[in-house]
Amino acid sequence: MAHVPNPRPTGDFRVSYAADRTLFKTKNETYFVIGGILLVALAPLFFGGYVLSQLILIGIYAIAALGLNVLTGMTGQISLGHGAFFGFGAFASAWIAGNGIPVMLAIPLAGMMTMAVGMIFGIPAARLKGLYLAIATLASQYILQDFFARADWFTGGTYGSLAETASFFGYALDSDASYLYLVLFWVIVSFVGVANLARTRDGRALVAVRDHYLSAEIMGINLTKYRILSFGISSFFAGIGGALYGHYLGFVSAEGFTILLSIEFLAMIIIGGLGSVSGSLLGAAFILLLPQAMEIFANAVATVVPAIAQGTAYIKQMSVGAAIILFLVLEPEGLVHRWRMMRASWKLYPFSH
Amino acid sequence: MTSLTRLTFATAFAAGTILSGAALAQDDSVLVGQLADYTGPTSFVGKQYGPGVSDAFKQINADGGIDGTMVELDTVDYAYKVPEAIAQFKKWVGNDMVALQGWGTADTEALISFVARAEIPTVSASYSAHLTDPTGKNPTTKSPAPFNFFYGPSYSDACRALVQWAADDAKEKGIEKPTFVHTGDNHPYPNAPKEACGSYAEELGFNVAPPVVVPLAPGDFKAQCLTIKDTGANYVYMGNLGGSVVSLIKSCNTVGVDATYMGNPWAGDYQTVEAAEAQNLIFPSSTPFYGADVPGMELVKKIAENGGGQVGDRPTHHYIRGICSAYYMKEAMEWAKANGGIEGKNIRDGMYQKADWVPEGLEGVCSPSNWTTEDHRGLLKVTINSGTFKDGEAVIEKIAEIDVPRRDEWLGQ
Numbered sequence: 001m002a003h004v005p006n007p008r009p010t011g012d013f014r015v016s017y018a019a020d021r022t023l024f025k026t027k028n029e030t031y032f033v034i035g036g037i038l039l040v041a042l043a044p045l046f047f048g049g050y051v052l053s054q055l056i057l058i059g060i061y062a063i064a065a066l067g068l069n070v071l072t073g074m075t076g077q078i079s080l081g082h083g084a085f086f087g088f089g090a091f092a093s094a095w096i097a098g099n100g101i102p103v104m105l106a107i108p109l110a111g112m113m114t115m116a117v118g119m120i121f122g123i124p125a126a127r128l129k130g131l132y133l134a135i136a137t138l139a140s141q142y143i144l145q146d147f148f149a150r151a152d153w154f155t156g157g158t159y160g161s162l163a164e165t166a167s168f169f170g171y172a173l174d175s176d177a178s179y180l181y182l183v184l185f186w187v188i189v190s191f192v193g194v195a196n197l198a199r200t201r202d203g204r205a206l207v208a209v210r211d212h213y214l215s216a217e218i219m220g221i222n223l224t225k226y227r228i229l230s231f232g233i234s235s236f237f238a239g240i241g242g243a244l245y246g247h248y249l250g251f252v253s254a255e256g257f258t259i260l261l262s263i264e265f266l267a268m269i270i271i272g273g274l275g276s277v278s279g280s281l282l283g284a285a286f287i288l289l290l291p292q293a294m295e296i297f298a299n300a301v302a303t304v305v306p307a308i309a310q311g312t313a314y315i316k317q318m319s320v321g322a323a324i325i326l327f328l329v330l331e332p333e334g335l336v337h338r339w340r341m342m343r344a345s346w347k348l349y350p351f352s353h
Numbered sequence: 354m355t356s357l358t359r360l361t362f363a364t365a366f367a368a369g370t371i372l373s374g375a376a377l378a379q380d381d382s383v384l385v386g387q388l389a390d391y392t393g394p395t396s397f398v399g400k401q402y403g404p405g406v407s408d409a410f411k412q413i414n415a416d417g418g419i420d421g422t423m424v425e426l427d428t429v430d431y432a433y434k435v436p437e438a439i440a441q442f443k444k445w446v447g448n449d450m451v452a453l454q455g456w457g458t459a460d461t462e463a464l465i466s467f468v469a470r471a472e473i474p475t476v477s478a479s480y481s482a483h484l485t486d487p488t489g490k491n492p493t494t495k496s497p498a499p500f501n502f503f504y505g506p507s508y509s510d511a512c513r514a515l516v517q518w519a520a521d522d523a524k525e526k527g528i529e530k531p532t533f534v535h536t537g538d539n540h541p542y543p544n545a546p547k548e549a550c551g552s553y554a555e556e557l558g559f560n561v562a563p564p565v566v567v568p569l570a571p572g573d574f575k576a577q578c579l580t581i582k583d584t585g586a587n588y589v590y591m592g593n594l595g596g597s598v599v600s601l602i603k604s605c606n607t608v609g610v611d612a613t614y615m616g617n618p619w620a621g622d623y624q625t626v627e628a629a630e631a632q633n634l635i636f637p638s639s640t641p642f643y644g645a646d647v648p649g650m651e652l653v654k655k656i657a658e659n660g661g662g663q664v665g666d667r668p669t670h671h672y673i674r675g676i677c678s679a680y681y682m683k684e685a686m687e688w689a690k691a692n693g694g695i696e697g698k699n700i701r702d703g704m705y706q707k708a709d710w711v712p713e714g715l716e717g718v719c720s721p722s723n724w725t726t727e728d729h730r731g732l733l734k735v736t737i738n739s740g741t742f743k744d745g746e747a748v749i750e751k752i753a754e755i756d757v758p759r760r761d762e763w764l765g766q
Contacts, residue, residue, distance in 0.1 A: 049447045053440075149539055159541050160435065160463055251463045253435040313392070 023195060040184055044177035052176035054288065059183040060244045062284035063190045065268040066277065067237025070194060072266070073275030074203070075230035076210030077125055081137040082265045084144035085235045087257025089114040089242025091148060091155045094163035094252045103166035103247055107186070111239040117144075118235020119228050126224040129213075141259050148254035160253030163246040183244055187281075190237055195277045197233070206230055210275075271327060273334025282335040294319040382423040383695050385410070385682070386445040387454040393433030394569050395457060395542075397595025398619045398671045401664055402478050403428065405675020406454050408660030412652075413679065415659065419686045422695060426454075435460045439467065446471050452682055452700050455479065458508075458542035461501065468500045472697035474685070474704065475501050476678045480618060481545040482507035485729040486765025494765035500697070502704055502724060504677045505639035506735045506757065508542075508617055509766060512550035512590060514637060514735035514755040515615045519588045520557045521753075522613070532585050534562040536577070536601065537592025538569040546617070549766045550590065562586055571596030578605040586612050594619040599629040622669035626740035626747035634740045635752075639732060640673040640718055642749065647717025677719035680712035728764060733757045 014020045024030040043055060068082045093110035097103045121140035128136050148155045155161055166173040166182060173179045197203040205226050208216035217223050246252040264287055272283020298315040302308055308315065331338050389403030390396050410426040418424060427445065431437040438460035442453070453468065455461045455477035462483055468475045477484065480503050489497035506514065516533065523531040533554040537543025551561045562584035567577050578601070581589060589605075589612045591598050598620045605612075614634050616625075621636020641647055643657075644667075653673055657664065664672050685703030689695045692702070709721035722731035737753040 049444065053444075158539055158544060159459070162466060249436055249439050250467065251435070251439050253459065253463060255434065255459070256436045 021199075023192070037184070037188065041181070044180060049176050052180055054292075056176060056180055056183050056248060058281070058285045058288055059180075059187045060241050060248065061265075061268065061288060062281040063186060063244070064238045064241030065265055065272065065284045066190055066194055066280040067234040067241070068265045069269045069272075069275065069277070069280045070197070070206070070237070071230050071234035073269055073273075073279075074198065074210060075206040075227065076213075077227060077230060078130070078134045078266075079137040079231070079234065080134055080259065080262050080266075081121065081140035081144065082234070082238055083257050083259065083261030083263075084141045085114050085118055085238035086242040086245070086261065086265075087148060087252075087254070088117055088144055088235075089239030090163070090246030090252045090257070091161065091242075092239065093243030094161045094246050095154055097164045097247070098161065103164055104168065107166075107240060107243040107247070110243040111236045114239025114242065115232045115236040118238070119232040122228045122231025122235075125227040125231060138259070141262055145254065145257065148257065155252070155254060158254065160251055163250055163252050165250065166247050179248055183248075186240055186244060190240065191277055191281070194237075198277070202226070202229070207275075267324065271324070271334060273336035276334065276336040279334050279336035282339070286335060290323055291316065291320050294323065381421070382425045383419070383451045383686075384425050384427060384445065384448055385452050385454060386442070386450045387426055387428040388431050388438050388441065388456045388460065389428055390433045390456055391430040393431075395433050395594060395619075397624075398622075398669075399433075399456065401622075401669050401671035402675040403456075404661055404663040405668070405672040406679045408656050409676040409679035410683075411661070412656045412659055413683050419683060419695060420690055422686075422690065424683075424686075431456075431460070433457055433459075435463050439463060442467055442473075446473065451695055451697060452476070452686070454678060454682070458545055459540065462541055465496055465498045465501060469498070472701070473500060474682075474697055474701040476682050477501060477503045478675070478678065479503065479542065479545075480505055480508045480511070481541070482509035482549060482730075482763070482766055483545065487729050488727055489765075490727055491762065491764040491766065493762075498729070498765075500701055502681075502729055502731065504681055504719065504722060504731060505618060505674060506637065506732050507730060508546040508592075509549035509763070510730065510733060510757045511618050511637040511735050512546040512615075513553045513757050513763075514737060515590065515635060516550060516554045516557060516559070516588075517755055517757075518635070518737050518753050519554075519613070519615065520559070523587065528587055530558065530560050531587040532562055533559040533588045533590065534581060534584050534586040535564040535590045535592060536567045536581065537564070537590075538597075539566050540569060543569070543592025543617075546590075546592070549763070559588075567591075567593060567597065567601055569593050569597050571600040574601050574604040575608055577601070578608040578610050581605060581612070582608055582610045586610070588612060589614050591616045591620045595625065596628075598625055602629040602631050602634070618674075619671065621738065621740055622671060623667075623740065623747040623749060624669060626742055626749065630742040632741050636738055636740065637735045638670050638738055639720055639734075639736065640670050640677060642670050643668050643673065645717075649715035649718035652714040653718055673718060677712070677715065680715055680719065681710070681722070684710075684712050728759070730759065730764070733759055 024033065040055060044052060064086050068079060071077050071079055089110045092113045093106045096106040096109050124136040125133055149158050173182055205221045208221055209223060209226050213223055268283035268287045269280055271286050273279025294316045297319060298312040301315065302312050387406055390399035391403060407426055407428050410424050414423050429441050431441055442464055450473060453473050453475040455475045458479035458481045461477040461479040462481060484498045484501040484503060485507055486494040486497055487499040535547050535551060547564055554561050565577050565580050567574055591601060591614060598616060602614060616634065616636040618637050621634055626634055653676060656676055657668055685700050686695050688703035688706050689699035693699045704724045705726055708723055711719055711721050720732055720734055724731045733756060735755050735757060736751060737755060738749050739752045740747050740749045
């Protein structure tokens with residue numbers, strides 16, 4: 001990653017271990033995050049169903065993208081099967097809840113189950129690297145997809161299965177406004193968890209595996225263990241995201257969890273910023289909102305140039321593709337890097353960096 | 354780039370606020386949602402049926418709506434994706450939708466419990482028999498579907514009629530123990546009649562071969578055709594539609610399968626017969642074809658002329674079925690308006706009011722149908738047609754009309 005100056009002001013030295021261990025680099029950053037959480041928490045007071053549903057979906061996809069970011073961004077392993085793990089979480093939670101366990105418990109349990117499945121499919125990672133690993137994880141995508149279509153007892157087969165409504169001590173979370181808080185809770189738990197993971201011994205070991213696996217091994221890091229662990233963590237968050245998605249829609253059907261979804265997750269973390277915790281959230285928001293923004297753009301163009309009214313659907317699809325390409329060319333390090341640059345230039349003004 | 358990104362976000366949110374803020378329901382109109390597939394795997398017929406429904410409502414509004422109340426039809430192309438259909442349904446319910454015009458089997462069956470909870474009567478283009486048991490009277494019914502309706506014979510009943518026809522046909526041809534095989538994707542729509550039809554074929558003395566999975570997306574199906582050839586099938590039932598049916602017939606002709614192809618209600622029309630250059634493609638229908646000499650055809654022609662023009666000047670019978678779906682709903686809404694107001698439950702009760710029901714103006718087009726509180730098999734009469742490609746065009750003739758018996762154990766199956 002290109003060099004970005006440290007945002008902390010001159011003279012602000014860390015003089016104690018406690019100061020060195022804070023989660024956020026500056027006070028403003030802390031206020032910013034807390035303010036953001038409060039803003040989302042207050043959103044139901046001001047916004048209608050559409051904005052709330054977008055916030056919920058961004059939260060759900062961000063959790064899953066965060067998981068993939070642990071695997072790809074932090075550990076340097078690629079996975080083309082993340083969408084299938086997301087689906088597994090959704091089916092697992094629907095199945096657990098269907099067997100009489102409260103949804104609130106079913107969600108973390110589904111995360112655990114997905115973690116176990118992810119670790120099994122992560123085993124090839126112990127031996128394979130790069131493109132070969134990509135193809136091996138592609139196999140997990142297809143195996144799970146076929147499993148969804150055939151395991152009637154678990155997924156309801158091709159018909160899919162009903163996912164019960166979540167309830168909190170007897171209060172049904174059946175509206176967007178109430179479900180938003182459940183998603184917000186899991187977003188906070190996941191993001192704080194991963195932000196902390198990056199600072200632990202295990203987290204640093206994952207980064208070492210990514211940066212140079214041979215050196216990492218020489219330093220005593222068990223490559224197999226950490227690669228499989230990384231698959232496990234990544235699948236856990238995919239499972240949590242999937243479970244939240246399933247209970248939000250109320251119905252889980254196999255066709256939603258294809259390779260396309262897996263690639264969308266990859267796009268989210270690449271656009272958001274590989275290895276960045278907050279980048280996962282930005283990337284999820286970008287990928288989710290871009291098609292809708294482009295639809296508005298296409299419709300606006302169509303009102304100016306009525307001749308293309310028939311082709312708005314195509315214009316929308318093509319502009320989504322074009323926006324992604326432009327983005328990758330102009331900002332290959334992701335939204336989070338752009339944000340850091342903006343902050344640095346503002347802090348260091350009038351001196352360039 | 355940054356400012357562009359910021360602008361993108363801002364526009365997205367602004368648009369969202371506008372969308373959510375705009376109250377759709379006005380005093381003199383009611384919202385009806387329409388799920389259509391114009392870009393997905395079933396768009397081949399979705400582009401016919403969908404405009405049938407929307408053109409019909411356009412005409413209904415032009416003729417004064419539901420006794421003065423306009424129908425605000427919101428058509429959404431959900432591309433045959435179940436999660437999208439469910440998300441859209443929730444959005445509509447939030448905007449006070451009173452009824453739904455549905456499309457595919459996967460989404461309609463997924464929505465059974467949703468429409469029941471929200472009390473939204475649904476007229477679907479899915480003819481899955483699983484939608485016909487409103488009370489769960491048949492112990493084998495998985496989930497009762499109290500708010501689901503459709504116009505036409507169910508997939509199972511249409512297939513039973515085809516099998517019945519095939520039994521006679523085999524007798525005529527002197528085949529002693531004919532073989533029947535079901536083909537179709539492993540997907541709720543082709544699967545819907547699989548067991549029901551297979552067991553009836555067995556009852557009629559067929560040798561029933563194991564079903565062959567043929568993808569819904571068109572492709573090269575020679576491998577599947579070799580399997581069909583190995584079974585020695587005389588009658589091949591096709592649960593798919595459009596391009597997939599065309600591919601199957603062409604691939605099987607190459608491989609040399611000697612069988613009669615029978616399609617479900619979506620698998621046969623003049624376009625498919627022409628594309629496949631099919632010989633003797635057997636398919637069911639529940640309306641006459643466009644231009645037929647029946648009194649109701651005048652209204653159909655008027656609807657097509659005043660419509661959005663998406664179907665050209667020779668719509669298939671799927672378009673006409675769409676019109677029937679819309680007009681049955683319209684008359685049920687009229688009854689609802691006179692009996693407590695246009696809302697979910699009243700519209701559903703409106704569907705039960707008439708026996709041998711033909712919507713006004715569509716005599717001879719929509720067949721007399723009966724929906725009762727315990728049985729949503731509206732129509733059991735199946736017209737069977739044969740389509741043959743001759744001299745560059747499809748020649749379609751009616752070869753039989755079969756009344757499928759209303760057996761209790763077939764309810765919901």
